[in-house]
Amino acid sequence: MNGLAPREFRKMNGLGNDFVVLDARSRPAVISDAQARAIADRKTGIGCDQLIVIGPSKTADVQMRIWNNAGFEVESCGNASRCIADILFAEKGSSAATIDTLGGFLVCEKGENGMVTVDMGAPRFGWQDIPLSEPFPDTRHIELQLGPIDAPLIHSPSVVNVGNPHCIFWVKDLDVVDLAKAGPMLEHHPLFPERANISLARVDAKDHITLKVWERGAGLTRACGTAACATIAAAARIKLTDRKATVTLPGGDLAMEWREADDHILMTGPIAYEFEGTLPAHLAV
Template identity: 60%
Template sequence: MDASSHSFRKMNGLGNDFVVIDRRADALDLPAETVRAIADRETGVGCDQLIALDPSSEADVFMRIWNADGGEVAACGNAARCVAGIVAQELGRANVTIETEDQVLGAFAGAGEIVTIDMGEPRLAWDEIPLAEEFHDTSRIELQAGPIDAPVLHSPGVVSMGNPHAIFFVDDADAIELGRIGPMLEHHPLFPERANISVAQVLSPGQLRLRTWERGAGLTRACGTAACASAVAAVRRGLTDRKVTVSLPGGDLAIEWREGDGHVLMTGPYALDFEGTLPPGVFAAAEPEGQGV
């Protein structure tokens, strides 16, 4: 079909916003240049991530994910809730499955646009996260930001939820200049695939406050995989219970690191903001110079 007439949904999970494109019936090429053009908040539609729905032989749908910088990633918890909501409505049932680059997620779409995603088991080994060097204990690794004798951040826990996360536990999450420190740590040589950088404040055994610098997207109002990773990191250090509320700038997520099977469950809302047609200009970015769509 004509790419410039392709429709989209604009959705969000706690303010973490997405452009969702359905490619199950009509193929649409999405090179990095086009992704960046669609994600541009001034000249495109604007989003943190671009999501494509593709056919799947293993699940109800295949979800592909690109960050705003055009880089493809394997996981996005907030987007998974949005996709689960779409598919559950289409199929007329609450339980649906979503295939991603490296796993199949189970989801339950409840009443009031609340969805629970089974995010699977966290990956905790240094070479699964991955890190560039070996650490036997990834609950607390040697990494810091700031003066060597008075670091602003130090000793993060590192976890992969399908994407790498470094979580620094701090006394006051709002006091950290994450917009300045986040980009430096995202690109630290210790993270060969870059990393999502979070600061977490323990409010009680059942609640964390979290802020995240998301690789390829920047400061975000919510990051579902970061909420999951922070809960896992907090439990590993004996800071919280296995069931916690993670309070993000965009709202709260309920996270459980289930003891029986080690799976992480994430429960929270999703919302459809509006629907539209992709502007032709976003496809010009991927065309050779001098040619149009």
């Protein structure tokens, strides 16, 4: 026996991007990388794309910490933010909530039909803010390609930080490369000292983008909220789309707006509760 009191959890998802949520507001939880991996393991643990731990905050309703299933802590998760906001709406009896993350301060609003809107803040485009390992004066397109040097399969991606680093390749065919194979190599490319989320984005219309994402440390996921945020900002910046667009991911649609008044990105989408339980002794934290 490890002597730790039982810890309850919630299993939730946003468009199939799934999370194990632990509440550490009344009893702190010390999470190691190994513990995060064990909880996220789909065979021997609970199973999830990310482990989410909510705790007390001096500036917001809660602090949200995020570990991906590879076991390292990351700054932001858009789909998880909606899930945590919905928990707070119910607790507070309110339609507004705030969340403090390593990636920034988030303001959330409850919408109709189970939808949640999160103000994800303003994107950052400076090469040092992504961050990149070398200067690029224009991050709308950087020099990076995959495939033969004279006929690359994908090339000239846009890069942006929306609380975490994203690299978006604009493609006509989402299957032009096998992202399950290319994703790890690009995630760990020397240009990205903090690694990067890698997306293939197909612009279908001025108000519609279809997206496939390799998440940093998590792999291919059904949806990635911050990737949708990064993509709408990058697409509108280079005039591929308007500032409002639907982003379709394998798990479903997100309504996105890069608001002109303050450059903040608004993400609207659904959440789902799957089940609740108690962590078994070998996963206790």
